[in-house]
Amino acid sequence: MKCGQEPNLAVNVGGIRMKNPVTTASGTFGFGREYSSYLDLNRLGAVTVKGITLEPRAGNPVPRIVETPAGVLNSIGLQNPGVDRFLEEALPFLAAYNLPVIVNIAGDSVKDYAGLAARLDRAAGVAGLEVNVSCPNVKKGGMLFGCDPAATAEVTRAVKSSTDKPVIVKLSPNVTSITAVAEAAARAGADALSMINTLLGMAIDVRSRRPVLGNVMGGLSGPAVKPVAVRAVWQVYREVPLPIIGMGGITTAEDAVEFILAGAAAVAVGTASFINPPVAVEVLEGIEKYLCENGIGDVNELVGAAHRY
Amino acid sequence: MSMITGAIVKRQERVAGYSRLTLQAEAVALNSRPGQFLHVRCGDTLDPLLRRPISIHAVDREKGEITLLYRVAGKGTALLSEKKEGERISLLGPLGRGFSMPAGTGGICVVAGGIGIAPLYFLLRELSRRKIYAAAFLGAPTGRQLICADEIKELGHTVFPATDDGSAGFHGTVAELFDLYSRIPADGCGGGGRHAGQPEPPGKPPFEMVYACGPKGMLKEVCEILSQANINGEIAFEERMGCGLGACLSCVCKTVDAEKGFRYRRTCVDGPVFPAGEVIWD
Numbered sequence: 130m131k132c133g134q135e136p137n138l139a140v141n142v143g144g145i146r147m148k149n150p151v152t153t154a155s156g157t158f159g160f161g162r163e164y165s166s167y168l169d170l171n172r173l174g175a176v177t178v179k180g181i182t183l184e185p186r187a188g189n190p191v192p193r194i195v196e197t198p199a200g201v202l203n204s205i206g207l208q209n210p211g212v213d214r215f216l217e218e219a220l221p222f223l224a225a226y227n228l229p230v231i232v233n234i235a236g237d238s239v240k241d242y243a244g245l246a247a248r249l250d251r252a253a254g255v256a257g258l259e260v261n262v263s264c265p266n267v268k269k270g271g272m273l274f275g276c277d278p279a280a281t282a283e284v285t286r287a288v289k290s291s292t293d294k295p296v297i298v299k300l301s302p303n304v305t306s307i308t309a310v311a312e313a314a315a316r317a318g319a320d321a322l323s324m325i326n327t328l329l330g331m332a333i334d335v336r337s338r339r340p341v342l343g344n345v346m347g348g349l350s351g352p353a354v355k356p357v358a359v360r361a362v363w364q365v366y367r368e369v370p371l372p373i374i375g376m377g378g379i380t381t382a383e384d385a386v387e388f389i390l391a392g393a394a395a396v397a398v399g400t401a402s403f404i405n406p407p408v409a410v411e412v413l414e415g416i417e418k419y420l421c422e423n424g425i426g427d428v429n430e431l432v433g434a435a436h437r438y
Numbered sequence: 439m440s441m442i443t444g445a446i447v448k449r450q451e452r453v454a455g456y457s458r459l460t461l462q463a464e465a466v467a468l469n470s471r472p473g474q475f476l477h478v479r480c481g482d483t484l485d486p487l488l489r490r491p492i493s494i495h496a497v498d499r500e501k502g503e504i505t506l507l508y509r510v511a512g513k514g515t516a517l518l519s520e521k522k523e524g525e526r527i528s529l530l531g532p533l534g535r536g537f538s539m540p541a542g543t544g545g546i547c548v549v550a551g552g553i554g555i556a557p558l559y560f561l562l563r564e565l566s567r568r569k570i571y572a573a574a575f576l577g578a579p580t581g582r583q584l585i586c587a588d589e590i591k592e593l594g595h596t597v598f599p600a601t602d603d604g605s606a607g608f609h610g611t612v613a614e615l616f617d618l619y620s621r622i623p624a625d626g627c628g629g630g631g632r633h634a635g636q637p638e639p640p641g642k643p644p645f646e647m648v649y650a651c652g653p654k655g656m657l658k659e660v661c662e663i664l665s666q667a668n669i670n671g672e673i674a675f676e677e678r679m680g681c682g683l684g685a686c687l688s689c690v691c692k693t694v695d696a697e698k699g700f701r702y703r704r705t706c707v708d709g710p711v712f713p714a715g716e717v718i719w720d
Contacts (some may be wrong), residue, residue: 159685163707167441167683179685188702192678192718194688199484201680208687208702352484380484403681404479404489406441406530 135421137427138413140174142372142395143320145229145257145421146296147174150428151413154207154399155180155233155259155299156411157350160219161226167288167406172413175229177397178219178243180261182235183244185211195332200378202330202351203402204344207235212248213420220254227313229256231297239287246291258293260288260319263303263326263348267413275301275326278313285317296348300324302354302361306381312367316436322365323374325358351400356366359391366392382415389416389428390435440465443526447503450519454583455521456509456553456629456715457519458495464502466532470494470547470704473536473562473674473711476506477682479528480501480613488516491679491706493557493651494532507585533682534710537649537672540570540580544646548574549616549660551652557674558651558708566593573598577652578613581605612652620645620667643667650714651676657720659697671714677705692718 138149138209140185152175158164160174168177196201199410210218215232215339223230234245242260249255262275262284275279281298288296290331298314304327311322327348332341340346358377366373375393379385380401386397405411425431441679444461451458466476466650468555472718477489488609495507510519521527537557550559565572577583577600584606587597599607600615620643650660651674664671680686684707693716695701702716703709 157681158685161680162544163685179687181717187700188687188690189692191692193513194678194686196486196488196678199487201487203680203688204685204689208690217708337454343479351487378609399485402489406683 133355134426136425137138140394140429141373142295143257143297144192145175145321145418147229147413148397149174149413150395150416151385151409152177152231152395153402153409154263154398157399157402160215162219162222163238164379164402164406168410170223170226171228172410173228174395174413175231175234175256176223177210177259178223179349180207180233180235180428181209181212181215181245182207182297183241183248185209185214190284192335192341192343194270195341195347197330197332197349198236198353200330200349200351201403202347202349202384203327204346204347212245218254220252225252230254231257231259233259233261233299234288235261235264237264239283243287243291244286246288246296250292250294254287255294257297257320258288258292259299259323260284261299261326263288263301264357265301273301273303275310276304276383278309281310282317285314285319288316295320295324296414297321300361300365301326302357303329307361308364308368311369312372315369315371315403319371321372321374323376324365324370325354325377328386330352350378354378355384362393363435367436379412382419385412385416386419386431390433392433392436394429394432442466445505445520445526446523449523452510452519453585455513456507457487458630459506459508459518461504461520461529463504463528463529465502466494466529467497467499467502469563469669470497470504470532471536471563474534475557475710476531476681477530477533478506478518480518486514486517488514488680489682490518490597491528491533491682493674494560494687495556496560496563506704507553507559509553521621521705530682534706535708537711538673539564539568541649542646545573545643545716546570547575547616547645547648549575549612549650551577551612551649551656552579552583554650554652554656554674556651558649559586560591560607561597561649562590563594566595568654571595575600575612575616575619577601577615577656579603581607611656611659613663615658617663618661619643620663643693647671648714650674654719657717661714661717661719664714672711673714673717674710675712675717676710679706692720694718
């Protein structure tokens, strides 16, 4: 079926204006450059880059990845060149493109997050910050910030007070109530939410009788986690009035539409890029086709539509 | 590098748990170097999910064909081994940094453990094309699993087999055999050698350049031998891989770094071939 009129795909995610609702999930798309010969980066609504810390990080020992049924467990350990080298070496490449760059930030302390936000606040070419709160709070015995509504709020406030750029808080699914954490982030001033980060998991090699991953436990991603992610988006959409970037196992446009129907204003393609590097653009084209075929003139009309059944 | 589909042009040959697959893929055939790999989609469903990195074993530039040799070891390679002639397979590549060609005229050798012969055979073909002949040390658990030996002899190289059970060649590991051989003085006996019609360099010690691929334990031993004897070498490294494009940082190899002591480098784009002296074995 051919579209009479091209549907509107533009979305605004907490102040980040995207020409379409498709971005990349942090950690699966490097700094964009790695994929630039497989797809036209300009087609994306935004690119969300690999998590950045204040100082460079070496990362975890190998094995860092193991495949599980329809999924992948990873424990990379935030290997990254640090914020200074990111700004000098990686960001200029993306500045040549016409697309918002969302920078994912991670830290060991509230101070780290605030420092990163302040450093990136001055960087032209950064459209917004995505705060990875699934990191251990070193001062509080290693409990993850994102597992505690109060700690999530504290990080969110520190980041918000250090930057004028839009702040997206990336929620962990490894909590009793994701809604409680989402509400805490919203009250602390978050402009948007992204969900979900990976699910904590592990795999054991039955031959060696040892954990497969060098770091024992890791984060599960890929199609296996999609129903958990859709559920999380559904729950938070009902309770928290913030735009949501939905992610977790999206491999097709249908998966993306499912997230939008659950309440996501935008979607991120993650692990699927490993298997099919141009998949983010294929997902975008599929969303457009879905809108056309169903006579929907604006993707925003579809957001949360499943709640109105 | 690109994403293409290649059609299987002939029935897969299966020997002793290995499978040899020939695909029509002109772009890959023309642009590949020994040591590079393809990231191969083995199934069509979500399980297994990831691609599998498989070494390029040989190319036929005129026919536009490439051959992959792989060990049938898990879910992905089992599915791949069942693919029939005419079926099309999604490939990313050629990926990674391959072997460097020898610069001087000294002795050359390759040390292959098991399926480690897969990329080294491509290298031996290229060396032979340049009239460079090598000593090829091939290791396997048993004589039956000692693959590619005849093809390598046909290329003009000298094969030194080693088997764990002693059923063919040297009774022991390929690293042990290489170690013994590399200690032979320059004017001593040994294979490789200079044959009529075969210009130098012969595959005789002292070796100027050693190429190795195989299990990590074997590579570690080879690197130690090279370091003690002060011989240059390159090893093709294997690690569990995600994207294959340098983005996910899964497949890293611990390497020396003057400033920080060590640094994780990506097997998929900084490797899979690393200078032997750069890898840190924990």
